[in-house]
Amino acid sequence: MLPExxxxxxxxxxxxxxxGGFHAAAKHLYRSQPAISMAVRDLxxxxxxxxxxxxxxxxxxxxxxxxxxxxxxxxxxHHDRVSHDTQAMASHQAGRVDIAAVxxxxxxxxxxxxxxxxxxxxxxxxxxxxxxSELVAQMVIKGEVELGITSLWQPQEALESTPLLxxxxxxxxxxxxxxxxxxxxxxxxxxxxxxxxxxxxxxxVGSPAxxxxxxxxxxxxxxxxxxxxxxxxxxxxxxxxxxxxxxxxRLCFVPLAEPxxxxxIGLLCRAGVSLSPAAAAMRQHxxxxxxxxxxx
Amino acid sequence: MLPExxxxxxxxxxxxxxxGGFHAAAKHLYRSQPAISMAVRDLxxxxxxxxxxxxxxxxxxxxxxxxxxxxxxxxxxHHDRVSHDTQAMASHQAGRVDIAAVxxxxxxxxxxxxxxxxxxxxxxxxxxxxxxSELVAQMVIKGEVELGITSLWQPQEALESTPLLxxxxxxxxxxxxxxxxxxxxxxxxxxxxxxxxxxxxxxxVGSPAxxxxxxxxxxxxxxxxxxxxxxxxxxxxxxxxxxxxxxxxRLCFVPLAEPxxxxxIGLLCRAGVSLSPAAAAMRQHxxxxxxxxxxx
DNA sequence: GCAGCATGGTAAGTCTTCCTGATCATTTTA
DNA sequence: TAAAATGATCAGGAAGACTTACCATGCTGC
Numbered sequence: 001m002l003p004e005x006x007x008x009x010x011x012x013x014x015x016x017x018x019x020g021g022f023h024a025a026a027k028h029l030y031r032s033q034p035a036i037s038m039a040v041r042d043l044x045x046x047x048x049x050x051x052x053x054x055x056x057x058x059x060x061x062x063x064x065x066x067x068x069x070x071x072x073x074x075x076x077x078h079h080d081r082v083s084h085d086t087q088a089m090a091s092h093q094a095g096r097v098d099i100a101a102v103x104x105x106x107x108x109x110x111x112x113x114x115x116x117x118x119x120x121x122x123x124x125x126x127x128x129x130x131x132x133s134e135l136v137a138q139m140v141i142k143g144e145v146e147l148g149i150t151s152l153w154q155p156q157e158a159l160e161s162t163p164l165l166x167x168x169x170x171x172x173x174x175x176x177x178x179x180x181x182x183x184x185x186x187x188x189x190x191x192x193x194x195x196x197x198x199x200x201x202x203x204x205v206g207s208p209a210x211x212x213x214x215x216x217x218x219x220x221x222x223x224x225x226x227x228x229x230x231x232x233x234x235x236x237x238x239x240x241x242x243x244x245x246x247x248x249x250r251l252c253f254v255p256l257a258e259p260x261x262x263x264x265i266g267l268l269c270r271a272g273v274s275l276s277p278a279a280a281a282m283r284q285h286x287x288x289x290x291x292x293x294x295x296x
Numbered sequence: 297m298l299p300e301x302x303x304x305x306x307x308x309x310x311x312x313x314x315x316g317g318f319h320a321a322a323k324h325l326y327r328s329q330p331a332i333s334m335a336v337r338d339l340x341x342x343x344x345x346x347x348x349x350x351x352x353x354x355x356x357x358x359x360x361x362x363x364x365x366x367x368x369x370x371x372x373x374h375h376d377r378v379s380h381d382t383q384a385m386a387s388h389q390a391g392r393v394d395i396a397a398v399x400x401x402x403x404x405x406x407x408x409x410x411x412x413x414x415x416x417x418x419x420x421x422x423x424x425x426x427x428x429s430e431l432v433a434q435m436v437i438k439g440e441v442e443l444g445i446t447s448l449w450q451p452q453e454a455l456e457s458t459p460l461l462x463x464x465x466x467x468x469x470x471x472x473x474x475x476x477x478x479x480x481x482x483x484x485x486x487x488x489x490x491x492x493x494x495x496x497x498x499x500x501v502g503s504p505a506x507x508x509x510x511x512x513x514x515x516x517x518x519x520x521x522x523x524x525x526x527x528x529x530x531x532x533x534x535x536x537x538x539x540x541x542x543x544x545x546r547l548c549f550v551p552l553a554e555p556x557x558x559x560x561i562g563l564l565c566r567a568g569v570s571l572s573p574a575a576a577a578m579r580q581h582x583x584x585x586x587x588x589x590x591x592x
Numbered sequence: 593g594c595a596g597c598a599t600g601g602t603a604a605g606t607c608t609t610c611c612t613g614a615t616c617a618t619t620t621t622a
Numbered sequence: 623t624a625a626a627a628t629g630a631t632c633a634g635g636a637a638g639a640c641t642t643a644c645c646a647t648g649c650t651g652c
Binding site: 002003004005006007008047048049050053060062063064067068071072074075078079080082083084085086087089090091095146272273274275276277279 | 298349356368371379386391569570571
Binding site: 034 | 642
């Protein structure tokens with residue numbers, strides 16, 4: 001019942017009126033003039049009414065054509081808008097990525113990654129939030145964010161994970177601590193010192209060093225409080241190297257050599273659901289960026 | 297650069313999500329299932345991104361697809377709206393006609409014409425205004441109205457006229473006037489009576505009866521005033537039969553037989569410009585209506 | 593007045609697009 | 623495990639759209 005109006009013939013009508021003739025329209029649309037004539041004739045047959053006056057050699061709109069013109073113009077404009085937006089979205093010139101990352105990654109890695117990303121894809125909106133590793137995984141699963149960067153704990157059904165880098169665990173203490181200055185440590189050397197647990201301490205679980213955390217009675221989750229404690233010389237703690245804030249002059253990081261503990265940092269996304277173009281671009285960018293950095 | 301999005305493939309995408317699958321969409325659109333697959337694939341290639349998840353046997357939108365869906369839906373809805381409105385306008389189910397007519401036609405003929413017209417084309421808006429014959433012609437020329445119904449004076453370049461009916465000129469007088477009751481008159485019989493001129497008196501110009509109006513010293517343009525004068529017995533006048541209001545019981549109309557004077561009532565429209573669908577329908581309706589009435 | 597140049601319309605041939613019918617690979621259901 | 627249903631793929635044919643070439647008409651300038 002409803003005739004299917006194609007966009008091109010409508011564009012022809014607009015071009016004819018705007019350019020003032022069939023020939024001019026043809027040149028403007030990079031078509032031959034008969035193509036324009038035929039498109040118009042076909043459209044007129046579809047509508048059952050003439051759009052242009054016949055007979056006189058000029059291209060004049062009929063009243064019906066005048067009535068149609070603004071509607072056609074609107075529809076074509078709408079089409080072009082959708083086409084343009086869709087194209088931009090598909091080609092990573094627009095869009096939005098929501099990312100979650102563990103605090104260490106968010107503060108140490110993301111700034112560099114995002115700097116180059118925004119310069120490469122200026123149109124993409126980015127939202128970055130941090131949370132501890134389980135929270136990150138949960139947000140990805142629930143779809144609150146498209147990408148998560150966190151420690152890879154155990155493989156989960158609903159998640160697809162890509163390893164990004166290894167982050168070694170070490171001991172953090174004040175620079176006047178007896179252990180400071182060593183270039184590596186055995187876990188047994190820590191016994192006897194006050195160990196402050198933190199959110200990353202569970203990385204020791206399952207290793208010989210788990211013994212240490214069992215005997216620790218201090219737990220500080222907030223990183224700022226933790227560093228304050230360490231700077232005050234209250235005790236020592238274990239941290240992945242990434243989580244260690246180098247800008248604290250009085251603190252130093254000593255890798256744990258025995259057991260050699262690393263946390264695997266990886267990129268999470270929902271399994272089975274493909275990413276939005278913007279997120280896919282971000283994922284690729286993160287991987288490229290880290291691989292590049294590794295090579296340096 | 298901008299890909300030309302055709303409406304049908306977009307409709308396919310909507311149908312797939314709404315009907316919950318390619319097969320269901322195919323049935324819904326009266327197409328074969330491969331047609332749907334191919335339309336989607338083509339669209340995806342055009343956009344450079346997938347709209348549906350691949351691999352798992354189900355039709356699930358990708359995030360990009362989800363982003364596109366509402367935009368596609370809007371565009372298709374817009375298309376259908378334009379298509380529907382255009383169709384309605386073209387098939388006389390909607391639209392607008394502006395008409396001008398001389399007062400006699402507006403009050404005596406138009407009511408009957410418009411009654412049947414509005415019942416046949418309920419969607420068409422109508423505007424009717426009256427004015428003397430030259431004004432009607434001017435309004436048509438200026439494009440203020442599309443159609444005019446008036447006395448055909450002299451053919452004009454810018455106007456295309458179609459004769460509709462003949463309207464004979466006669467004498468109007470009070471029922472106790474010596475001339476009342478006659479079934480026709482010779483112009484000479486009027487001499488000696490007080491003749492009141494009116495807007496239609498110039499129809500006598502160029503005929504032997506022109507002599508009469510030259511000696512008349514009363515001119516009344518307003519029809520209500522004129523009839524009041526006639527009812528008061530102040531004098532007689534000449535009028536086309538259509539302009540004679542039969543509902544005035546004390547007035548009677550006597551045709552002028554010598555000279556036999558008629559005014560030609562005709563339909564005017566601008567030359568060289570075709571009518572809007574609604575106006576074309578009205579024009580046809582007016583002609584049909586009067587031809588039908590003539591036959592009765 | 594007539595040649596030359598513009599307008600748009602028409603016809604035949606070619607190329608592309610779109611659709612169908614049959615068939616396949618995979619997953620879900622009984 | 624057989625059967626049914628999903629979507630993907632391929633070959634062939636119908637329909638559309640575009641191009642080249644030509645025609646009819648109206649205006650313009652000498």
